[in-house]
Amino acid sequence: MLVYLFLVNILTAQTDKVCSSKVVIVEDLNSIDKCKAINDKLDESEKPKRQVFLRLSHLNRRFLRKRKPDSKKVFKAKETVKAISELDAKGIKDNSGASATSNKIIKSKTSTSVFKLYEVDFIPVFKNCGKLVGKDVLECFKEQISIHIQNNFEYPKDALEDEITGKVTVHFLFNKNGSIKIQEVIDPNKDKILSDYTKELIKKLPSFTPATKNGIPVPLTYQLSLDFSL
Structure with missing residues (x-):
């Protein structure tokens, strides 16, 4: 009990000191x-x-919460890149131009946006x-x-x-x-x-x-x- 009161007094004193800064x-x-x-x-x-x-402006829980899903436009671009990569890996299709275009869409949106x-x-x-x-x-x-x-x-x-x-x-x-x-x-x-x-x-x-x-x-x-x- 004495230890508890001692700790409470310390914490109270520390709080008072902080509040008077x-x-x-x-x-x-x-x-x-x-x-x-x-x-x-x-x-x-x-x-x-x-x-x-x-x-x-923030707390840790806001910083750590799940990010919002990408917009439909960006999601579609990512899916295009993924599909092209899979085709390339199988040797069925080579379309580096389309891949580059998709990457440009993602980069363009990123470079013009403001983020939290x-x-x-x-x-x-x-x-x-x-x-x-x-x-x-x-x-x-x-x-x-x-x-x-x-x-x-x-x-x-x-x-x-x-x-x-x-x-x-x-x-x-x-x-x-x-x-x-x-x-x-x-x-x-x-x-x-x-x-x-x-x-x-x-x-x-x-x-x-x-x-x-x-x-x-x-x-x-x-x-x-x-x-x-x-």
Whole structure:
């Protein structure tokens, strides 16, 4: 019983410490509410100031779930390639031109599409994650985004002076050329101080190797939310 209470006290202390950090990484909105409730109970001198809650756009189960089936067009192209390969193996027919055309259809669709995290064969890889494989790559991917936010976050001065708070959600691309492209920023505030700051913060993410599908670099769409709190 004493050991149990000791462990509970340790976990509670660790949770309190995390919730009082400048940048708090959370999995869902409930986690934000829990942290804010914990912080409200602290003395004024202990309450965190100029804080942001960072929520990434995915969970492991989304990344690992079964991919969506290919479209009918791509499926038909794959079946054509398979049939031609079987005929070639039997020495009945040689039609390399048709095979090349089918491959072009697949590559063309891949090169013009935008994919989600769980739809690609390999996710974007930051420099510090290069030697990892499997789930470790995903964990490192999330970690590098979190570290970037933690190391570079400073509450915008203008927002601080005007006591502006709120949740900003940003949708962006990990482009196939290795750049970041902002797609959309959702900010409930009329002035765009927080959204402009968030865009600049995301644009400065570390360099990365783009995602790939069918051996081709592809753009990957991603989303994260920053809940600014004073």
